[in-house]
Amino acid sequence: MFKLFDFSLKISGFPIKEARLEFENILNIPEASYEHYILGKRKEIVDFHLKNNHFYKQLASGKTSDNWNSLPVITKKDLQQPLQQRLSKGFDTKKLFINKTSGSSGDPFIFAKDKYSHAMTWASNMYRFGWHGIDFNSSFQARFYGIPLDFIGNKKERLKDFLGHRFRFPIFDLSDAVLEKFLNHFRNKKFDYINGYTSSIVLFAKYLERKNILLKEICPTLKVCIVTSEMLFEKDKILMEKQFGIPIVNEYGASELDLIAFENSKGEWQVNAETLFVEILDDANQPVPNGKEGRIVITSLYNKAHPFIRYDIGDVGILATESTFKKPILKQLIGRINDIAILPSGKKSPGLTFYYVTKSIIEDDGNVKEFIVKQTKIDSFEIEYVSEKELSLEQISKIEDAISLYLEPNLRFVFVQKTSLARTNRGKLKQFQSLL
Template sequence: MNRFERVLSWQGFPISAAKTKLEQIKIALKSNAQDYTETSKWSIFNYHKSHNSHYRQLLNNQPISCWEDIPIMTKQDLQVSLEQRLSKDFSAKSVYVNKTSGSSGHPFIFAKDKAAHALTWAHIISLYQQHDIDMSQSYEARFYGIPKDFISNKKERLKDVFAHRFRFDIFDLSDDKLEDFLKEFKRKPFELINGYTSSIVMFAKFLQSKQISLKAVCPSLKACITTSEMLFDSDRKLLEDVLGVTIINEYGASELDVIAFENTEGEWQINNKTLLVEVVDDHHKVLPNGEEGHLVVTSLYNKAHPFIRYKIGDVGVISKKSTAEHQILKKLTGRTNQFAILPSGKRIPALSFYYVTKSVIEDSGDVKEIKVIQETEAEFKIEYVSENELTDRQKSKITKAIETYLEPNLKVSFKKFTTLERSKSGKLKQFISKLNQHA
């Protein structure tokens, strides 16, 4: 067991048992993938039906004669107190608790039982290994956000030390900061870049403007994993040319697991080990492979918290070439992002607003939806759906968070709605810029 796995084990996550379980799952899929999926999905459904009172309320005594009879879950269904959503015999102290990024505009707190969380990590370790990446040994350049408050910041930094990674501050992607990034690559033997697509692309554009190949500067570099946002073909080519390493595209959700991960054949392979991924139409009917629809995901092993036929908010297509054992995500619509351009000239990834909205996510579930609109370089409007108006204290907290993560002297206004406007695809974007400038 390496250092990273030992830390997981010390924290109460049974990683050794999870790795053994994952190998058993792989054998079962190879033997009869269809049987494995059928058995697993009904097992987790029946478990939550028996052990989770909140889920029984969502079922509302509807007759279930086939899988498609099971109602689709959304994030709105889960915006009640976490204690109300946990299954019998689980408590907030006995499970892994976290918050979603809220990139779709529906932030909420979720939980995984410790065995399920360990299985997620066992799966991620396995995915990385196929690309010759050892999570405990490969030094990672991490292009992710980080909390600004002292305690949370130090906790994340400590995690980074144990996970053998160095985190870049993506809240400021000005040329001066990107120059500092480059200096770190010259000094440190990074093997892997991992992080938000838009931030890595911004860094690559900076390198391109200077005609620098990152592989030449950092010869130890092996691969780059892009996540959380769409990776367009033009951006992939830019990254391949400028970084000089293999680009691996990841699609996942923190409340679930990695949903699809690019394999060594260049396919976006769907995770059918710990998840069931379906594509449904507007009426929630399952579509055949090759047709575009809403992605619906079932977490097969999370007993603490139900994610059964959970509508994640993205639209996609499962390839016609897919089999029960080997499923391929052909197309994904969503996860695009923008940058906020500030009066100082700083360029801030839109996902930074995750750290702003976190400041008002309360376990009461009062704030249902949030959207941030940049009206001008210095003016931002916060639109939200809530049972009650935000208090002066809450507004002050958001304003202070914006000053902390962005910069001072920005004008922030608030407006409460019963519903928020959505895109033509039905997706609620958490950040919209009305500026004509584009990063």
């Protein structure tokens, strides 16, 4: 069978064949030798960036890979400067995978991966989805995600959907009338799996519950539902399992890194120990024992274009006591909770809709450092932001145009420049808050 998805990666310059071979070799490393592999790879990536990356060398300030726990922890604020200043020697932006973080933690920035590193990410994705019988080359995905609404961005995303064998359900409007249209697609298409934002899929499950519909009866080809980007609560998981009639799998990832943890067939949240090194640190940036709560800090073992070394992702979690170097288990993740915005027209939009809106204010010069969006009334929102200079009238107009496009017209927005933003007692910045 022709593997369209593999072919699409190859023609985009991602050496997926070589990456999958290396990934297989990593999987074959025995438990007894795995600590040696991890320690070797993390030393290798640090030494590479100390030699080839001026940004990281300055940040490390004389520290070396010989004393891992003395190396600096990179924060998202550290990365809020022009991308060109953060790239390693010999890497050209035209030959890299470049993207923007979602800003779900309120700290947006642009990042880069070299092509081989991104191919390793895809090898990792393919392996983990394969645990649940999903093959990107043949399995048909019902995709609950946002999508750019500008003409070129929209067409690019639709092409990716075609190559990735997926049908997209845009999640900007999740009113009952739209959810009924979603349901009709399930009646008429042979989907193998659902993948997308947790809150959007939960709203779909609640709609099915009100209608007393079992999705598996409507679409018998469905095998599994994989949720991502937001916290999955046990109550919601039970509801989805009941209304969909299929297993619900929990994914935890970050676009700038990789899949971080993925629920395996035993229901364990297995941490990616092939392309990442995951630590749980205390407030002094020192590792805590397994079973103790701390900040999730991650090292990308293969990205040579851009350093993600001891990178604080902004979440808090706990590794299970039985974790090993080869099979770490994420016992608990704390954070990534998004509210639902309810609009005057009756539309319900998940907080992550604001990812597409706030793209308008994410600039490579790093002016906007942090932002949060608060819904204060049914038609009123407040955007608090930290920046070096105040947003211009032109920028505000651009944001308001994006809001009208992605949400609906005639919403009221107030923009408030601040020196700092309020955080939760765990230090988490919640990007969207509903005060209704």
